[in-house]
Amino acid sequence: MNQPTDNTTSISLVLAGSGGSGVITAGNMLLAAAAKAGWYGLMTRSAGPQIRGGEAAALLRLSSEPVSAQPDRYDLIIALDWLNFERFADEIPLDKDTVIIGDASAAKKTPAFVTEGPARRGDIDFKSMSKAIPGGRPNMIALGTIGALIGLPEDALDAALSDALAKRGEDAIAASRAGAEAGRAIAAEMPATPKLPTPEGEKAGRWLISGNEAAGLGAIRGGVRFVAAYPITPATEILEWMSPALTKVGGVLVQAEDELASINMAIGGSYGGVPALTATSGPGLALMTEAIGLAVASEVPVVIVDVMRGGPSTGIPTKSEQSDLNMALYALPGDAPHIVVAPNSIRDCVFTTQWSVHLAEAMQTPAIVLSDQALGQAKSVIAAPADIAFFAQRETATTPAEGEEYQRYAVTASGVSPMAVPGTPGCAYTADGLEHNPRGTPSGGAKDHHIQLDKRQRKTDDFDYGQHWADQAGEGDTVVLTWGSCTGPVLEALDNLAGTEQSARMVSMRLLMPAPKEQLANALEGAKRVIVVEQTHSGQFMGYLRANIDLPKNVEHHCTPGPLPIRPGDIETLIKEGTPS
Amino acid sequence: MTAETALAPKHSPRDYKSDIKPVWCPGCGDYSVLGSITKAFSELNLDPENVAVISGIGCSSRIPAYTDCYGFHGVHGRSLPLAAGLKVARPDMTVLVASGDGDGFSIGGNHFMHACRRNVDLTYVVMDNRVYGMTKGQASPTTEPDWDNALTPGGSGISPFRPLVIALAAGANFIARGFSGDQNGTAKLLKEAIEHPGFSFVQILSPCVTFRPDQKTWKDDVHDAAVDPTDEIGRAARRLMTDDGFNTGVLYKGEREAFQPPIGEATATVADLEGKFAL
Amino acid sequence: MSTLDINNIGEFLAHAHALEAEAASQYADLAEQMEVHNNTEVAELFHKLAEIEGKHIGKIDDKAGDTPIPHIPPWEYKWEGGQSPEAVVDMDAHYMMTPHHALRMSLKAEERAADFFQRIADNTTDEEVRSLSAEMAEEERDHIKWLNEWLKKYPEPENGWDEDMDPPMLQE
Missing domain, CATH: 3.40.50.970 (Thiamin diphosphate (ThDP)-binding fold, Pyr/PP domains)
Known part of the structure; x- marks a missing residue:
């Protein structure tokens, strides 16, 4: 019954377990194996509050394209046990196509959100299976099962196992291989998940x-x-x-x-x-x-x-x-x-x-x-990230000519004054948190205060930040304005909508302060809809934008606090259907 | 005597003083401490540009600007980490930290313990006048519990802190006490403190003539330590726990190695680091 | 009082030089302090005293001629109590002090200096040191006379000279 489904580009899965079951280690191996196979991937983790032995879940999304966001749904959940699995319920969206594999005979039964949900189920008794293998571990069996289900080439998984366990010696590697093999074998009896195609061609240049x-x-x-x-x-x-x-x-x-x-x-x-x-x-x-x-x-x-x-x-x-x-x-x-x-x-x-x-x-x-x-x-x-030439280049001072005096806080056009490196003769100065004059001598005078305030402001206001102030993508007269880790799900939503009537563009601000007012105004020009996306409860980003630029009156706002990630589907729905009022 | 052959230092004490005029009250002990510091620098033959004087907030923390060395007048209580950062990044600099009993023992108390423990090669000079001067006379951690003042009328009722004992327990490598009224003796202590590797702590009793005019009697209270410095921590502990607070001199000299991780010696390139991430 | 034992002209000159130099520098500092605290009258007085001490340094250097003056670390001078006898006691300074107080401070310092030189003269085995030291002691005694004269112009102020109606300023 393990048939490849349609031609998919991304697959998402959860590997969960408790009490030192090694799911995070297995997750890391899986990510490494996927990378070896030429896939991209993203792994996050979720865990209980215990320092050791708590319930843990490795959440992976593997894809033939770079992964920028957590998925809207999961294709596969493998639980080595169900202890405290409810903890993860909010973080793991399921649907009727999700395959859930666990031990149906385990003492702690499958939680309600799994049994009562729409997903398809498979049953593997990881404990008994691992006991049958000398040195066998449930997490390695699960690894083998996952690999087989999602189409991960055996050699990639094998190489990742060997790398990860190299320090533990040949016996450990052999035991893990045997576990993975057993897992692979039983995968055929499980409900099918999508398989990722193994990419052709160049895989170099990845980190x-x-x-x-x-x-x-x-x-x-x-x-x-x-x-x-x-x-x-x-x-x-x-x-x-x-x-x-x-x-x-x-x-x-x-x-x-x-x-x-x-x-x-x-x-x-x-x-x-x-x-x-x-x-x-x-x-x-x-x-x-x-x-x-x-x-x-x-x-x-x-x-x-x-x-x-x-x-x-x-x-x-x-x-x-x-x-x-x-x-x-x-x-x-x-x-x-x-x-x-x-x-x-x-x-x-x-x-x-x-x-x-x-x-x-x-x-x-x-x-x-x-x-x-x-x-x-x-x-x-x-x-692999591009090699960028940006490097620390501090304007430093040299020993002044005879009769000239070094002024640490000299007033300059750019506001930046040469900064003496201690050890430079003739430039000794005292850096001070007290307001000061250009020499650095403490001063509470109005003139010195105003001059130094202006100078410091000028440094950041007049600097040329170039194109790096924001990343922009997509096309359309709907603009999604966002920043930070919300950018990933927005980008994926835009990708999904590209070429449709709902096609939109994104402005993701990398420079937040000083507020890039002009650049932002230009970027928003012609926008019919502006949707602000952020992960806060109080709308901090929106408040900051409103303080600095004129946003359209009807700006829409997607603002949800953590701990749940913003998912691409949330943004897609938003663009399609508007902000729920 | 050998004095005939001694070479005069490259720089006179005055060469280490800036042209900025102190804001301290006339009669303040800190003027004399500034003199001790510049005398010590001169005797050590240090070039002013290779010395940094770091401070926090308070009367005594004004010292950096009054020297012609590099300096940093930072925020309240944080002079020690500021100085440790500089020294670790620039081991070639001589770094002296100036503080007071409020800045150093109250708001900066945690850093004091950890600076002793970390043992970076710093000289920590605390001008102790048992009062907050910049805020008009409140009790500090070294103030007598019955000293009456506006903020804690009738006295704080809290036992004073024993900074030297704490320095010893926390691992300071050199512990001394001086008196501002003995400028030359204090200069000698500071010279030794700067020369000693690791963290050197020098408490300098420095009377506040404005808020603690009673401290003028300190000149009669101070006395030289009766015995030589010890490197034996148990003896030092007994001495510091039982002294009257007016015992001056070098009281403890340890032999712990200073904390100075190597810096500036690369064994790999950034590309090598990146290689670890490449698949 | 311990005996002062200086039997070498170089060592003597070093002491004499340091004594005057410390005094000059200290008066200059006090003058500056008084300026900062807007006590111009006493500031001027301290400037004058600094100037006088500065001339003394010149005199000693003249006397030294080609004799090299050795360097002695500040704490190795043979001062009674560790401080130069002509140094005034810092703690006696006050921002509202009057010329009377300043001259009194100075007078005490000059007396200690005169005594210092006299004791060297009395104890030394070196003839050159003895003659120079006796000369210096005499000179200091001249200053004492002169300061006493000066002091007559400034009788001791009445109690309350240091009363300040305003509270101290809050700085940081």
């Missing part, structure tokens, strides 16, 4: 990377060589990737005692002439805001990556939301011009973070990068 790794790499590409940070979910992987990576390229990462320390250390390192970064999430960013203001006033470049999670407060640390936008824009004391940028895909985490280093260094001001959990903790097979 397997997470958004957090991509952000770390972008930072290093941009010239960051000093990082100080405090661990926080979901940003920690940036730090764990960067720590050894920095050491290799002559940089250093310091684990700080808290976020107050990490941002101040980063500012200290940058003051010393070494491009610097810290990474955190919302609660950490809240602690950093005073020092980010210091970096604005003292004109020290620094990059802060905020991998956003559900808020307020501790919120939902392992789930995504775009609700730190207001904080990134507005939390600094005083009038504090700074940069806020947002990557719009896992691949773009490389570019945007690299660009942020360039912006911070060129303008000598802090740049906040708003990534989020959906990008950061997702792993994806992507086309």
Whole structure:
């Protein structure tokens, strides 16, 4: 009964289990195998609150095209057991074509949302099967079954198994192979799922990377060589990737005692002439805001990556939301011009973070990068990012000529003043969070304050951000205006509607602050409909847009908080049917 | 004596002073501490451009602008991480951190412990006057519990903090106490502190003539430490726990290696890093 | 009081030079402090004192002629209590101080300086040191006389000279 269905380009599946069943490991192997087979893919994970042994699910979407969003529905769910599986109900849309495979005889029965749903079912007793294989594990059996169901070439899965288990030795590899083989064999008895065609031709030039790794790499590409940070979910992987990576390229990462320390250390390192970064999430960013203001006033470049999670407060640390936008824009004391940028895909985490280093260094001001959990903790097979020339280029000072005086905060046309690297003779100055005159001497005078406010504002207002302020795609007089991780589902919706009467275009803002008012006005020209899409509860992005540009009166607004992802179908429906009133 | 053959330093103490005039009250101990700092720099033959003076907020934290070295006047309580970032990124710089009892022990208390622990090669000078001066005289962590003031009338009722004991427990590599009234003695302490590897903590009793005129008697209260510095932590602990707070001199000298991860030595290219992601 | 033991002209000159240089620098600092605190009368007085001490440095350098003056670290001078005898006590400064207070501060410093040089002269085994030191002591005593004269113009102000009706300013 295992027949290939119609010619599909993407397949989505969930592998779930509890108590150390190894579903995440198996998910990673599956993604790696898919990559070897020439597919693209995206893997996210969901888990219970337990540190170890909790219920976990690997959510994968594999495709012959690059994957930019979580799917509208799942083709296949394999549960090694059903313990606490209800937790994932909201995250796993099912329909009548979904195939659900689990152990019908297990002590904990299949949850109602599965049994009462429309899906087709198959029954595999993973436990008994694995016991029959020396060293066998249920997750490897499931892997074999999935591979067979979706058309994953055996050699690709085999190679991924060998890579992943190389350190465990031949016996472990052999046991896993045997498990996968058993899984493959039983797949024939299961209801059929679509099969992905194995792509022909060139498969080179692809990377397997997470958004957090991509952000770390972008930072290093941009010239960051000093990082100080405090661990926080979901940003920690940036730090764990960067720590050894920095050491290799002559940089250093310091684990700080808290976020107050990490941002101040980063500012200290940058003051010393070494491009610097810290990474955190919302609660950490809240602690950093005073020092980010210091970096604005003292004109020290620094990059802060905020991998956003559900808020307020501790919120939902392992789930995504775009609700730190207001904080990134507005939390600094005083009038504090700074940069806020947002990557719009896992691949773009490389570019945007690299660009942020360039912006911070060129303008000598802090740049906040708003990534989020959906990008950061997702792993994806992507086309290798382009090699971009953006690199930290700080305008530095040289020893002044005899009789001339170095002025750290000299008033210039661009607002950017040469910044002396400590050690440069004749340029010693004190960087200060107090308002100051061009020499850097503290001053509370109106004239100095106005001149320095203007100078700092000029730096970010007059900078040429080029085409990078936004990504634009599609055609039509309906414009979907969005940012960050909402971009993926919007793009997919636009793709699906391309060439139809509902064809639309997208403007995804990479540059959030300073608000690219003119560029945005131009991009929206001629739009008959404007739909704003964001993942917040209060409409922070809409508020920001309204504060900065004239939006049409009847602008539509798709605004949902986390933790559920925005799916392409949501956007497609919106474009087709309008915002429900 | 060997003095005849001693070479004069390249720079006089005055060469380390900027032309910015301090805002401190006349009579403040911090003027003298500034003198001790510049004397120490001069004796160490440091070029002003290779020295950075880092601070937070408070009277004593105004020091960076009064020197002709590189400086950073940061936010309240965060001078130590600011300085640690600079030193780790630029190990070639001599970094001195100036703070007060409010900035260093209250709002910056957590960083104080971790700076001791981390042992970056910094010299941390805390001018302790047991009062908040910039905000007009409130109790600080080192203030006597019965000191009457507007914010805590009748006194805070809270036991004062013992910074030297905490520095020792947290792992500081050098612990000393000086008195602003002894500018030359304090200069010597600072020179030793700067020369000693790792985190050096120097508490300097520096009277506030405006809000604590009673502290003028400190000149009679201070006395040289009766014994030489120890490197034995148990003895140091006993000494610091039992002293009267006016014992001056180097009180502890440890031998822990300073925290300085290598920087600037690349063994791979960015392309090598990227290679790990390529399929 | 411990005995002062300087038996080498170089060492003596180093002490004499440092003593005057510290005094000059300190008066200049005090003058600056008074300027910042808008006490112009006392600022001028301290400037004058700084100028006078500056001339003394010149004199010592003249006396030294070709004799090299060795460098001594600040804490290795043979000062009683570690500080240069002619240094005034910082803590005695006050932003509302009057010329009377300033001259009193200076007088005490000059007395310590005179005593310092006299003790060297009394104890040294080196004839050159003895003669120069005695000369310096005499000079300091001249200053004392002169300061006493000056002080007559500025009698001690009545209690309350330091009363400030305004509260201190909040800064940070």
